[in-house]
Amino acid sequence: MSRSVLITGGNRGIGLATARVFAAQGDKVAVTYRSGEPPEGLFGVRCDVTDPAAVKAAVEEVRIQHGPVEVLVSNAGITRDQLLVAMEDEDFRAVMETNFLGAVNVAKEVTTDMVKARWGRMIFMSSMSGMAGAPGQTNYAASKAAMIGFARSLAREVGRRRITVNVVSPGLIETDMVKDVTDARRDFVLGQTALGRAGTAEEVAAVVRFLASDEAAYVTAGVIPVTGGAGVGH
Template identity: 45%
Template sequence: MIVTGGTRGIGREVVDRFVEHGDTVVSLSVSGAPVPGALSLACDVGDAQDVERAMATAVGELGGLDVLVVNAGITRDNLLSRMTVEEFTTVVQTNLMGAFYPVKASIRPLLRSRRGRVIFCSSTAALLGGIGQGNYAASKSGLIGLARTLARELARKGTTVNVILPGLVDTDMGREFPEKVRQEFIETVPLRRAGTVTEVGSLITYLASEEARYITGAVIPVDGGVSMGV
């Protein structure tokens, strides 16, 4: 199993869950910071050559690949009227191209496994948008089109591809919002709270399991109901 952005937040929760289950896990992150029980590799997911190198090493260490969790992501919030080209392209490069590169590098080993699982971590911003998040929302929307195309292309060999849409989650990234903005958003959530990494991780665990082998091309919110009806 390979997890991008595996050192903190949702990614770290996923790595810890699968390590505890006895699986062999590779965590990819810019820092390459060690995660107990996992093989940690430094990798800039927005750099095609760096991803190719890291993925080749990871697949070699694993002896193949069954599960890829595409989780790495960044924000550079700004109103579109003020957003710089660099702010837009940096987010798209990391969040969207940073999904394309590892997925492309993993297609052959996933098909060889004949039970591959790809899980993209998108965001409710992909459906709802967000003030100051035009770059983030665009990159996360792109994951849905990429995933559904991939789901059709890989289905012939039993590989499933799904997308989860976390809402506001209690992570370092989620806590970066000003408290006033955070509280205003929580008031729009039917369950009136932020989610936890455990709640998001449990969905990823299920989608990676044999029990989920007939689910593919799905876009599944885990957001306290904020995007219902969209």
Template identity: 55%
Template sequence: MSRSVLVTGGNRGIGLAIARTFADGGDKVAVTYRSGQPPQELTDRGCLAVRCDITEPEQVEQAYKEIEDAHGKVEVLVANAGITRDQLLLRMSEEDWAEVLQTNLTGTFRVVKRAARGMLRARSGRIVLISSVVGLMGSAGQTNYAASKAALVGFARSVAREFASRAITCNVVAPGLVDTDMTRALPEERRAEILAQVPLARYAAPEEIAATVGFLTSEGGAYITGAVIPVDGGMSMGH
């Protein structure tokens, strides 16, 4: 049965691959984006693209109203939107710290809370938060990003406990090194340094992250909640 699916930050990279997977599976997919224009392939697949800055509560509320009018209450939420502002701790500004936490953590809180209204009434729903291997292992120069992504684990597990009695699951997917525009922009030396830490010795394709999200939101994933699933080629083993 076609479900109403929302993927935040679904206009590129991992989010786009996730949106594509749901749309190809027959779901009614909406994506949020903050800047630029969504790719034509989303329109071709019948996806609804909604401009929304998740750091602005009014924009989140307006986006949900638009999505609900078009597709009905959100039944599957993938909170993927996030930013980086990398810098060594002693050089990191208050603004760089606050912006990353505001988007990656508080923005996620905001979209999950809004989706929960309909899910609780329906007594069903699937929530997946996109974290990062950095949130599990830490990374020099990314204290703000790592803190925000690690915090999603505690947030998700608390949500999982709160909503379990209503048949709503909440899980975390923690990607490692993924072949996206963001990683391609890294200096070649840095890319090689990171890749050397990956036992499988390759980047993940965005579609591999999307496949894990697809499983968690399928019937096969109905008994999984509060889980953190690394998709990182073995990079975070032991965490």
């Protein structure tokens, strides 16, 4: 059965790969984007997830086009890496507001419809950095770690309504977001993986698709690593 799927930050990278996976299986997919143009062939809604009013308007537009959101993939995120002692206050706040508070804004907006329907799937995109930490990413790691506590708490709030809430925690994935990673940092991360390679956006999307499926009905409050074995034990 076709479902109404909303993917924030769905115009590139993991978000776009995930959108295409859901569209390929016949779901009604909407993606949010803050700049640029929406992906070809997908219904796009311009939205700044840090603005609750913009999120409310975007979710209403999706509701009109596709019906109430049944599957949320909260993927919108930014990086502004710098050692803490040199980091501008604005860069710390911007990352927290986009990555964490943006996810909160969208989740809050779709929860009511899911509760009414007594069914829903929410998947939040965290990061290995949120579990293990990373130099130069105190802001990013903090935002991704906060997402885990938020998702697990929300899972307890809505579980009786047959709504599952899970977190996917990617490692080094070949996307635009990691193109500026230094060779030294890349080699270090790859050296920590069991598989010895970076992952692909499609491999992350496959995990998201499973978590949104009926087969994953008993999986909630989980943090699923897609790291090639990096960060084992965290």
